[in-house]
Amino acid sequence: MVRGRSCVVFALLGLMLAAGCGHSTTQRAEPSRTRDAGDRTGDPQPSASTEPGHDPSTSPASQEDEVAPQRPEPEPEPPTAEPPVLPSSRVDCSLRKCVALxxxxxxGAYTGRLLDQxxxxHVHATFFLLGQNxxxxxxxxxxxxxxxxxxxxxxxxxxxxxxxxxxxVRSQVRRTQQAVQDVTGVAPVLFRPPYGAVDGRVxxxxxxxxxxxxxxxxxxxHRDVRRNIIVGVRQPRRGGIVLFHDIHRPTVAAVPSVLEGLRERGFTFVTVSELFDGRTLTPGHRYAGR
Structure with a gap:
């Protein structure tokens, strides 16, 4: 009988020990499952930056800063400059071969291009303006x-x-004088009669x-570029005044070749006032050249 009770006691102890060991094993395994879940959801995944040779102390962001070229800051646009004022030629036309264009x-529509040319x-010319323009x-x-x-x-x-x-006649002159002076601050000192039509009364x-x-x-x-070049280069003489019109496209197109041809002939370009060495011209008197 005692022997039978001992067997029962040992059997109960074995069951208790088995249950306790199983609980302990479950607790030890739980942390491992938690770390695996963290690897899948929280920790950064391996990337090319973690391949052999990569410095682990350098983050991917800082590595990109080192490798990618820096984009320069855009430079501010320079302010639009006014065209420089060309100095007066101050040529002594008693000694030089001068011509006034x-x-x-x-x-008009082509005057801007002519000014560029x-x-x-580096040539100065004289412009006889219509006040209405x-x-x-x-x-x-x-x-x-x-x-x-x-x-x-x-x-x-x-x-x-x-x-x-x-x-x-006086009104035609006065209105143009005022229009030019209002824009430039300078009143013209020379007059060219339309068509060259002038008499003593005018x-x-x-x-x-x-x-x-x-x-x-x-x-x-004629409105012909080639003819303008031929006349403009061949006909001027020393001390001459050449008549063109900047409102015609063929005239403006011919000007660069005219300038080149006259320079090859030894001419120096001056304004009308410079042609007369800046001396005061007589009102009412007609001037067709030096």
Whole structure:
């Protein structure tokens, strides 16, 4: 009987020990499952930056900063500069072979290109302006003066002044003087009568020196680039005044070749006032050359 009780006791103890060992094993395994879950959801995954040779102390972000070139900051655009003022030639035309190029009836659609050409060639010219064209081209008129060109009066609307009463002649002159001075601060000192039409009465009414020409290109009539070049290069003589019109495309297209050809002939380009060495010209008197 005692022996049978001992067997029962040992059997119960064995069951208790078995249950306790199983609980202990479950507790030890639980932390391992928690770490595996963390590997899948929380820790960073392996990447190319963790391959052999990568410095683990360098983060992927800092490595990109080292390798990728830095984009330079955009430079601010420089302010738009005004075109430089070309110095006056101050040439002694008693010693040099001078010629004055003059352009009538502008400013117009092609005057800006002409100014570019003259500026590139370092040439000064004289522009006889129509007063009615000034308001629509204020920037061009201002640029003429700023770049050293001479601006003259060519009436307000290009009438034949010999057909107008004296009061209207004076009005044509006065309105243009005012228009140019309002834009540039400079009043013209020279007058070119439209069509070259002038008589004693008109000369008295205008009250300014009358600038005519020694070479008439007739560019307004023929409108031909090649002809403009031939006339513009071959016909001028020392001390001459050449008549062109900057309102015609073929004229402006011919100017670079005219400048080159005259330079090859030894000419120096001056304004009309410079052609006469800057001396004061007589009001009412007509000038067709030096």
């Amino acid at each position: 003059t352009f009538d009836d502008g400013p 003259l500026r590139a060639a 000034v308001a629509g081209h204020r920037g061009l008129v201002r640029r003429m003066v700023e770049e050293g060109h001479e601006v003259g009066n060519h009436s307000w609307s290009h009438p034949d002044l010999t057909t107008l009463p004296s009061w209207e 000369a008295d009414a205008v009250g300014m020196p009358m600038v005519l020409w020694s070479v008439d290109s007739l560019d307004w009539l």
